[in-house]
Amino acid sequence: MSPTTAASPAPAPATDAPPKPSPGAKRSLMGSLIDATALLRAASFKEDSYVAAALPASDLRALADLRALLATHPDQISIWGVPLNPPSDAPADERTDVVLLKFLRARDFRVRDAHAMLLRCAAWRAEFRADAVLDEDLGFKDLEGIVAYMHGWDREGHPVCYNAYGVFKDRDMYDRVFGDGDRLSRFLRWRVQIMERGVRALQLRPGGVNAIIQVTDLKDMPKRELRAASNQILSLFQDNYPEMVARKVFVNVPWYFSVLFSMISPFLTERTKSKFVIAREGNVAETLFKFIRPELVPVQYGGLSRASELENGPPKPASEFTIKGGEKVFLEIDGIEAGATITLDLVVGGWELEYGAEYVPAAEGGYTLCVERTRKVPAAAAEPVHNAFTAKEPGKMVLSIDNSGSRKRKVAAYRYFVRKPSA
Structure with a gap:
């Protein structure tokens, strides 16, 4: 089974720059896949050598x-x-x-x-007792996968640590974790435990993977209340984990944080600034996909990865493409046998477009079946689109991704699995 695209007009003569599509133009998926490579900008930060x-x-x-x-x-x-x-x-x-x-x-x-x-x-x-902290149960299992956690790796093999403190805008949650000195101390120990997991995932060898990536989500972060805890975490890590972070990605950055970064920028070294990546809300998936493959980006950040998915080894790679403003892309997955079941996940950074899916039998005159009626997927969609379909006859699945109503280019990724019919 291989993905193909609907028929496209004959290509225009080659020029130095490709022509821009007119509003509402349809473009092949292959063209979008090629354009996706432009998103992978050269890294501004060159990691130090240990050779x-x-x-x-x-x-x-x-x-x-x-x-x-x-x-x-x-x-x-x-x-x-x-x-x-x-x-x-x-x-x-x-x-x-x-x-x-x-x-x-x-x-x-x-x-x-x-x-x-x-x-x-x-x-x-x-x-x-930092060497013993990995084996301790510090009572924060409910914060795993929410507040601070290691999840996957970037395109260069660096382990990725995610941090999100928006949950502490809830006063009861804040008091439960930071309500007194003992609770704060235990939280700091738990945060060191997460960092130690990241360090243990490093090779610490010349030419190896020797630093992690940090992704910090600033959405709903209660800045004033977390000042004491964040200052202590920052101090602990600066003093005791030198050069352990290769890149710091800030996502869901409010406008006032962007202003703050621009104000302090003159006071930061070029080396420090080169490690920073800033992504405003609505631009999170596009930013993360530059550094991390979509199948390893958590679903809450526009990716395809769920919390427990990595327990059984690396996930199936996703295919990436872009959809320009005013475009409608058709994705076809053909060669599906009778009795086979196909499951598919698709994400689009920023969403706010129309999506639909249908199954087209291979036999001439067969009836096209609606797998998912065309619908508007809002920008706030929190999960990938998921389709599952069992074919009664050979054919292909056709997905339509319609960005005609937007002028903004969007990144997208999909992957599918086909379970062949049993004997």
């Missing part, structure tokens, strides 16, 4: 100096299971230099500052 041959001589000297300082310590120091001052006769561990470089970069390669930071981190981990 020795790629490091400048000054960085290598700082790394050697930090190793020499640590070698004077009588006790063995280990962070995230990585020995940082192993005995001279111990076999080399390629992870050691990766962790040391993270501390050096966090302090602009000032060796003594990086050394002091590393020792404070090791002391905090011992006092906090």
Whole structure:
């Protein structure tokens, strides 16, 4: 079974720039799939290398100096299971230099500052019992998958951590979690537990995946009430998880946060600013799809992934395409056998368009069946469109995605499964 498209007009002669479609024009799905590649802009942030041959001589000297300082310590120091001052006769561990470089970069390669930071981190981990936190039940199971959670990975293999604090606009929920010092301490420990899961998913090897992606949802976030907790979380992570975040994506950003970012921008380093990605409400899926494949983006952010879906391994890849303003795209999935069942999920970033599905028998003169009557899908749609259909005769499923009423280009993705008839 392969997706095809409805017949399209003959292509226009090639030009330097493709002609813009007129309002209401229909375009093939293949054209939309090709256009989708334009969404993958070159990353503004170039992740640091941990390969020795790629490091400048000054960085290598700082790394050697930090190793020499640590070698004077009588006790063995280990962070995230990585020995940082192993005995001279111990076999080399390629992870050691990766962790040391993270501390050096966090302090602009000032060796003594990086050394002091590393020792404070090791002391905090011992006092906090950070190595044991992964095995603890801290009583926040109901916040898993809502407030802070690891889910999937980006297009380059970085684990992705999602953060959303809008649930705390409810006063009862806020009091239950932050009502006193003990509750706040337990929440901070739980938040460190999530971070530790992310670190454990890293390779910490030269040329490997050595940082995570953070996606922070600012929708309904009660800023004033969470100030104390957010400041403590930020301080903990800055002091004890250096260079562990490759990119910070802020989604559902209110207009006043956009103004704030523009105001503080002159005071941020280019390195810091290059890690930031800002997505206003209504532009979340398009932004996330640039960095994360749709089948790994949670459904609440316009993707196809549900909470428990990754437990059985990587999901089936989705096909991506774009629909320009004023376009209607037909997607055909043909070669369906009699008795086969096809299930399909489709998402469109920003929605606000019309969708319908029908089944067309292969036999000439067969009756076309309505799988889903054409309907308007609102911008606020919280779930992918889901269709399931069992064919009584061979044929194809035809989906219509009509963006004629909008002038805005939209990203979209779909995937389908066919269960063949049993013998």
